[in-house]
Amino acid sequence: MSGHDCDITLTVNGERVTERVDARQTLVDFLRDDLILTGSHVGCEHGVCGACTVRVDGVLVRGCLMLAAQCDGAHVETxxxxxxxxxxxDLQAAFEKRNALQCGFCTPGMLLTAQELLARGGVPSRETIREQISGNYCRCTGYQAIVDAIESVAQTRAGAKR
Amino acid sequence: MKIVEDSPPILTALDRPNSYIGRSVPRPNLARLMQGRAQYVSDVVLPRMAHVAFVRSPHAHAAIDSIDVSAAKQAPGVIAVVTGAELAKVITPWVGVLTHLKGLKSAPQNALAIDRACWAGEAVCAVVARSRAEAEDACERVLVDYRELPAVTDPETALDPGTPVIHPSIGDNLCFERVHSAGDPDKGFAEADAVVETTFLFGRHTGVTNEPRAIVADWNPGDARLTVYQGTQAPHMMQNLFAKHLGLEEQQIRVVTKDVGGSFGIKVHTYADEMATVALAKLLKRPVKFVADRIESFVTDIHARDHRVTAKIGVKNDGTITAWEIDDLTGIGPYSVYPRTSGIEANQVVNLTGGPYTCGNYRARARVVFQNKNVMCQYRAVGHPIATAVTEGLIELAAAKIGMDPLAIRRRNLIADDAHPSQGPSGIKFEALSNHAALAHLDSMMNYAGLRAEQAQLRKQGIYRGIGFASFVEVTNPSAAFYGVGGARISAQDGATVRLDSTGAIYCHTGVSEQGQGAEAVIAQCVATSFGVSMDRVRIVMGDTDNTPYGGGTWASRAAGIGGEAAWQAGKALRQNVLAVAGSILQAKPETMDIRNGVVVDHDSGKERIGLDEVARICYFRPDTLPAGVQAELIATRHYVPRAWAFAFTNGIQASYLEVNTDSGFVKLLKHWCVEDCGTVINPQLVDEQVRGGVVQGIGAALFEQCLYDERGQMLNGNMADYLVPMAVEMPDIEVGHVVTPTADSELGAKGAGEAGTAGAPGCVMNAINDALRPMGAAPLTDMPFTPDKILRALGKV
Amino acid sequence: MKPAPFAYAKAKSLDHAIALLAHPDGEARLLAGGQSLMATLNMRLSAPKLLIDLNGIAGLAGIAVKNGAVEIGAMTRHAEAERSPDIARHAPLIALAMPHIGHSAIRNRGTLGGSIAFADPAAELPACLLALGGEVDIAGPNGTRTVKADDFFKGLFETALGAADVLTTIRLPAATNDTRVGFAEYARRHGDYAMVGLAASARAAGQRLAGVRLAYFGVGNVPVRAKAAEAALADGSIDDAVMALATDLAPSGDVQATGATKVHLAGVLLRRAAKQLTETRP
Incomplete structure (x- = not known):
């Protein structure tokens, strides 16, 4: 396959999708513009803000730093x-309870980034939580409520396992 | 006035059964935001929608001799390529002046530059194409013949006779000057035992909203209507401006604002590229979308704060402040921003310096000059961070000089809590403040004595920790005194319409808008409480000029205090209307009944009389069964504007505890506290989170953020890798406390809370850094942001 | 802010990638993790005609220890190296550096080979390669060759890689009992590119250090060896080593720090790294 138009077939949120995309189209633009999955956001388009964070084959990635063309055969989750x-x-409930979001623009990326850490299990320290979300920019909250919410979910999940 | 712990229920005279006032209820709009089902303007897609990208001047100042668009017009996907001259036939230029800022002047600004570009980043040509990518491709084919002109970049020399005048038509580069004198400053300084004079520098910074500015404009010639989906804080203001400059009637324009990805004052201004987008929609008779990308955001979103303030304070040996003096200079770019002007921040610096202190000997000058950089205008906590850092910086420097504790000097000089109403040094009027109570609360909350002991102990080990404070006052609930009196068509009042639906639920249509602060929740809490239903029976409608009462929107911490009061009153009015008709149905006196939890009850016994669903059923479907002459009015509208006070000043105090690594110059923030008094706290959690987010925005100013320009007017760090916003790892936990002094101007008594954090944090962190470094003999740092570079220099290490 | 148009090709093999690199219609670039390249494409700072994706080539990723060396396939993700027990045990400097590189989502996608080939002078891994005296294998139209770290970094974003070359393997000497490493950096915020950083390695020789290699990043166009400081440190004087940095380093300032600050911080880092170098491995 070589060219400006790329035919891709992939699974997005469990649905099989076949599309012809422009080679230069980023994954996040493909999700937003072609599939109208607008929950993944475009904040900086240079990999700093984390608003476009999605999962590809189970791995957390920046949607602006991957091409849609690279996702042929992939499983993408938004x-x-x-x-x-x-x-x-449970994480969403904790965010609501703690008001860990204001404008909500960073929230989808923040939730997925938090879930990557939480999925490893255990109760991470607040420092570890802050490091995990250090690539996700939130202008509204000052981060403390987000850290609180993630911490509380870690505690609850760890407690439930015992 | 009462002191309360963090996030308690605060029940006051507003206590009604099932009151939501003072309760941390969750916001109703969070689920969609968390599920990726929000609708930001950047998500909006319309049939036949085209995308615009702009060719922007690479020069800070350049004549445009010609523009060749022929190659661009041939590029794939291009629908139109439009120059400034062509667009000027559709949209008229504007001038950002207000008559109450006497002498303020500016030059006409066009949607697209016509013959001259005045800052690097100004749009000079628009390309409309099927996709944003194709529009950007074609932008590269537009050939602009620029002739570079000398750029005015240094505010210090902007007024020199040898400096070129950016707009010859207005005579010089002075946009606005204000001189103020009160009391007898000369006598005050003469009586002082110690005088401290220094210059404070504030970095130019910007809002960096996570969602960039976004607008979709849709002109339908069939309806002769323009629908504008815009991420704005002030839909009705924008409706007025679009009408005025496109030559339309206001009712031909509908501005719709649903979810907004952050605003912070960035999205309450007129942007040339957004005006160009609505003009292009009109010209092309189809929807046109513009979403600023991050790189153009940095050079077009308004900047703020680039002030240099030479300041002086006199004190007696007992700590009594005897006089203040400031000289503020700020460069605001080539145009005063429309319609709020770029003179307000300097004006606020003059108004707010000296804040809540008794010393009335005060002299101030503020000068606002033009320059060839991106425009500056109002951004969260306008002027407050500057005035607070100057005032509080001077106080702590003076305290150090006379060997006095920083809290003790404040206790000596803060206006007594029982001395209100009062006024500040500049003449600003305070209805009721609680600075002493806030200070006392902070003192115990942070265990000040304990921290001082810890600090002293650690210093023996070569660990340098600092404690800094900043008392502050904050302008909230602005009346027409802010903009209206100067001729701007910006609503100070706000309205709310509450309607009972046929099932007994209510709709509340409000003029305030939501950008994440929680306005939707607060309005719902107010109306649910005053009418008498649970919050899940309230639907809030906002952000739509076709469907909401006329209002100002959300800025200057006004949504809760003004919009909330309007909703409160509208809910009460509808309750009276419903009780009137229920009285007719039940053959009871309306005043003997109440509405509680969705049911009309007997006021005294609480006995249920009739459900709201039944009232609605009768009124809507069987009005024939009502007594003759009884007409139910199941809708009520109320408006509110503060009248007794121009502004509802809030107050508070912050403290910062940090550690400076004297080898590396790095600052580690350990803890931050804020006690604030925003009057009645409608939703404690939302107030706390406003404070926390605001504090972090202020910390950004203190430690990280600055738009760096070279002498030719080129921004050097206009991307998110180089312009450093606060991220999670470096931020401290923040403890918030409250003192409650309601305003008597409204029944709710709520003041605003959106800017307190940002107002106090920069000065507070500055003071803490200087407190940490004082034993090292370092010269005080007064040049924000306090980078490792500057700290190492102050320590003589580089 | 969308990339300029380019064609995309998914390389099926190393040979296929090399053949595609000889694309006649203009510049072609390799896409590894893309965590730096994609940003430059989005900002149109780079506008290649063809992007050749290495992500589909089998055998380019993986970590192996053989013949006293740690071999890391170029397409190994940062996250994989971060979790690798082999890296922790045999290339502890890389393990120390890993948490400083970007953020979780960046490390999940970014590759070690991509980082070294991109050769950002403020990046961690090029300096680690230099500090360890490692080498890289390069495949090109005329076969494969091995280039030492000291000869690999040529200038700002310039390396020994030719236009049709692919970096395939990173080879680092496996740590032995007497290997000592140190890593420290100053970045304004966690995960940012460093203002100044230092990757260091040495051999313990009794109470002294031998074979000291100090590789600074964020101080020039390439990662920089501080050779005078290395000698001073081997002589046992940290103070002399710090003093020597004034001759070893001549950084120019950037938006985060002046040159003088960088030199000062380089000294602070040296003291931290020297402490790490003299500590016995657990």
Whole structure:
């Protein structure tokens, strides 16, 4: 395959998708513009803000630093899919309870980034939580409420396992 | 006035059964934001929608001799290539002046530069294409023949006779000057035992909203209507401006604002590229979308704070402040921003310096000059961070000079809590402040004595920790005195309409808008409480000029205090209307009944009389069964504007505890505290989170953020890797406490809370750094942001 | 802010990638993790005609220890190295550096080979390669060759890689009992590119250090060996080593720090790294 138009077939939130994309189209633009999955956001387009964070083959990535063309055969998960499956329902509930979001623009990326850490299990320190979300920019909250919410979910999940 | 712990229920005269006032109820709009189902303007897609990208001047100042668009017009996907001259036939230029800022002047600004670009980043040509990518491709094919002109970049020399005048038509580079004198400053300084004079520098910075500015404009010639989806804080203001400059009637324009990815004052101004977008939609008769990318955001979103303030304080040996003096200079770019002007921040610096202190001997001058850099205008806590850092910086420097404790000097000079109403040194009027109570609360909350002991102990081990404070006052709930009196069509009042639906739920349409602060929740809490239903029976409608009462929107910490009061009153009015008709149905006197939790009850016994759903059913579907002459009015509208006070000043105090690594110059923030008094606290959690977010924004100013320019007017760090916003690892936990002094101007008594954090944090962190370094003999740091570079220099290490 | 148009090709093999690099219609670039390249493309700071994706080539990723060396496939992700027990045990300097590189989502995608080939002078891994005296294998139209770290970094974003070359393997000497490493950096915020950073390695020789290699990053166009400081440190004087930095380093200032500050911080880092070098391995 070589050219400006690329035919890709991939799974997005469990649905099989076949599209022809412009080679230069980033993954996040493909999700937003072609699939109208607008939960992944475009904040900086140079990999700093983390608003475009999605999962590709189970791994957390920046949607602006990958091409859609690279996702042929991949399994892509966005906030919409992860949300619908209930995987982070407890985390979302904790964010609501703690008001860990204001404008909400960073939130989808923040939730997925937090879930990567939480999925490793255990109760991370607040420092570790802050390091995990250090690539996700939030202008509204000052981060403390987010750290609180993630910490509380870690504690609850760890408690439930015991 | 009462002191309360963090996030308690605060029940006051507003206590109604099932009151939501003072309760940390969750915001109703969070679920969609967390599920990726929000609708930001950048998400909006319309049929036949085209995308615009702009060719922007690479020069800070250049004549545009010609523009060749022929190659761009041939590029794939291009729909139109439009120059400034062509667009000027559709949209008229504007001038950002207000008559109450006497002498303020500016030059006409066009949607696209026509024959001259005045800053690097100004749009000079628009390319509309099927996609943003294709529009950007074609922008590269637009050939602009620039002739570089001398750039005015240094505010210090902007007024020199040898400096070129950016707009010859207005005579010089002075946009605005204010001189103020009160009391007898000369006598005050003469009586002082010690005088401290220094210059404070404030870095130029910007809002960096996570969602960039975004607008979709849709002109439908069939309806002769323009629908604008815009991430704005002030829909009605924008409706007025679009109408005025496109030559339309206001009712031909609908501005719709749903979710907004952060604003912080960035999205309350007129941006040339957004005006160009609505003009292009009108010209092309189809929807046009513009979403600023991050690189153009850095050179076009308003900047703020680039002030240099030479300041002086006199004190007696007992700590009594005898006089203040400031000379503020700020460069605001080539145009005063429309319609709020770029004179307000300097004006606020004059108004707020000396803040809540008794010393009335005060002399001030502020000068606002033009320069060839991106425009500056109002950004969260306008002027407050500057005035607070200057005032509080002077106080701590003076305290150090006379050997006095920083809290003790404040106790000596803060206006007594029982001395209000009062006024500050500049003449600003305070209805009621609680600076002493806030200070006392902070003192115990942070265990000040304990921290001082810890600090002393650690210094023996070569660990340099600092404690800094900043008392502050904050302008909230602005009346027409802010903008309206100067001729701007910016609503100070706000309205709310509450309507009972046929099932007994209510709709509340409000003129304030939501950008994440929680306005939707606060309005719902107010109206649910005053009407008498649970919050899940309230639907809030906001951000739509076709469907909301006329209002100002959300800025200057006004949504809760003004919009909340309007909703409160509207809910009460509808309750009276419903009780009136219920009285007719039940053959009871309305004043003997109340609405509680969705049911009309007997006021005294609480006995249920009739459900709201039944009232609605009768009124809507069987009005024939009502007594003759009874017409139910199941809708009520109320408006509110503060009248007794021009502004509802809030107050508070912050403290910062930090450690400076004297080898590396790095600052580690250990803890931050803020006690603030925003009057009635409608939702404690939302107030606390406003404070925390605001503090972190202020910490950004103190330690990280600065738009760096070279002498030719080129921004050097206009990307998110080089312009450093606060991220999670470096930020401290922040403890928030409250003192509650309601304003008597409204029944709710709520003041604003959106800017307190940002107002106090920079000065507070500055003071803590200087406290840490004082034993090292370092010269005080007064040049924000306090980078490792500057700290090492102050320590003589480089 | 969308990339200029380019064609995309997914290389099926190393030979296929090399053949594609000889693309006649203009500049071609290799896409590894893309965590630096994609940003430059989005900002149109780079506008190649063809992007050749290495992500589909089998055998370019993986960590192996053989013949006293740690061999890291160029397409090994940072996250994989971060979790690798082999890296922790046999290339502890890389393990120390890893948490400083960007953020989780960046490390999940970014590759070690990509970072070294991109050769950002403020990046961690090029300096680590230099400090360890490692080498890289390069495949090109005329076969493969091995280039020592000291000869690899040529100038700002310039390396020994030719236009049709692919970096395939990073080879580091495996740590032995007497290997000592140190790593420290100053970045304004966690995960940012460093203002100044230092990757250091040495051999313990009794109470002294031998074979000291100090590789600074963020102080020039390439990672820089501080050779006078290395000698001073081997002589046992940290103070002399710090003094020597004034002759070893001549950084120019940037938006985060002046040159003088960088030199000062380089000295502070040296003291920290020297402490790490003299500590016995657990």
């Amino acid at each position: 906030i919409e899919g992860v949300s619908d499956l209930g995987e982070i329902a």
